[in-house]
Amino acid sequence: MEITKYINEFTAQGYSIVPIENINIVNESRNFISNYISKKYKVTGSSEYILNHCHELIDQITDSKVNQFILEIINEFSKYYKMDQIIYSSCATFLERILGPDIASQKHPNIVFQYPNSERISELHSDAPANSFYEIVSWLPLVNCYSSKSFYILDKNKSFSLLSSYRNNQFNSFKELRAQAIKEATHLEVDYGHALFFWSGLLHGSVINKTNESRWSYNVRYKNLFAPAGLKEPLSFYNIFSKSAITELASELI
Numbered sequence: 001m002e003i004t005k006y007i008n009e010f011t012a013q014g015y016s017i018v019p020i021e022n023i024n025i026v027n028e029s030r031n032f033i034s035n036y037i038s039k040k041y042k043v044t045g046s047s048e049y050i051l052n053h054c055h056e057l058i059d060q061i062t063d064s065k066v067n068q069f070i071l072e073i074i075n076e077f078s079k080y081y082k083m084d085q086i087i088y089s090s091c092a093t094f095l096e097r098i099l100g101p102d103i104a105s106q107k108h109p110n111i112v113f114q115y116p117n118s119e120r121i122s123e124l125h126s127d128a129p130a131n132s133f134y135e136i137v138s139w140l141p142l143v144n145c146y147s148s149k150s151f152y153i154l155d156k157n158k159s160f161s162l163l164s165s166y167r168n169n170q171f172n173s174f175k176e177l178r179a180q181a182i183k184e185a186t187h188l189e190v191d192y193g194h195a196l197f198f199w200s201g202l203l204h205g206s207v208i209n210k211t212n213e214s215r216w217s218y219n220v221r222y223k224n225l226f227a228p229a230g231l232k233e234p235l236s237f238y239n240i241f242s243k244s245a246i247t248e249l250a251s252e253l254i
């Protein structure tokens with residue numbers, strides 16, 4: 001795989017959609033989730049089918065029921081898998097080129113489930129400055145994501161320009177900023193087998209999923225071990241994910 005192309009794209013835009021180099025572990029973890037749902041709701045079908053249609057299995061779907069449902073899945077998942085390891089090993093070449101070998105990963109990664117017509121969307125925001133500006137956000141969909149089933153993002157130039165206009169009071173309200181952002185944004189299409197990586201300073205969000213399929217995704221943040229942590233408390237927000245030989249040696253002795 002020509003990884004340099006994706007590195008250059010990431011540097012130019014602030015994000016890149018990278019083909020996964022090791023899909024086996026992603027497949028295995030996706031099967032684990034669909035098997036869990038399949039046992040619980042006594043349904044059969046491929047992983048893809050079960051995940052896309054699982055909103056049809058939950059009786060009278062509500063946000064609090066969904067919260068409980070996802071928490072149960074995250075609890076079970078965490079007994080067997082480390083999501084930061086899964087995403088890293090699926091795109092290791094890309095991530096090591098971006099971050100170097102000394103890496104901190106987010107301690108509590110997320111599984112996001114967005115079912116059709118749910119009003120629980122992700123409002124327009126950028127992760128930094130609450131999170132570190134030296135962070136990369138990874139977003140790995142477990143089903144094909146397109147149109148309103150996916151989410152939208154503004155590249156680094158558009159994010160920077162909209163945020164500075166907002167700070168200079170060129171918008172009358174946040175609502176106006178959001179409307180302009182959605183107009184200028186790229187509405188991403190990310191198929192299963194790819195991962196999106198984006199800089200924490202980019203504006204992004206999601207709209208109501210108007211398709212008839214559910215969106216499922218993993219997300220984990222990574223940064224270089226020695227990069228500033230933003231407003232997060234480093235010890236509670238990050239794990240030490242990997243160390244270079246020199247860091248390993250020095251941390252044993254000093």
Ligand SMILES: [Fe+2]
Pocket residue numbers: 125126127204
């Ligand atoms: Fe975000």
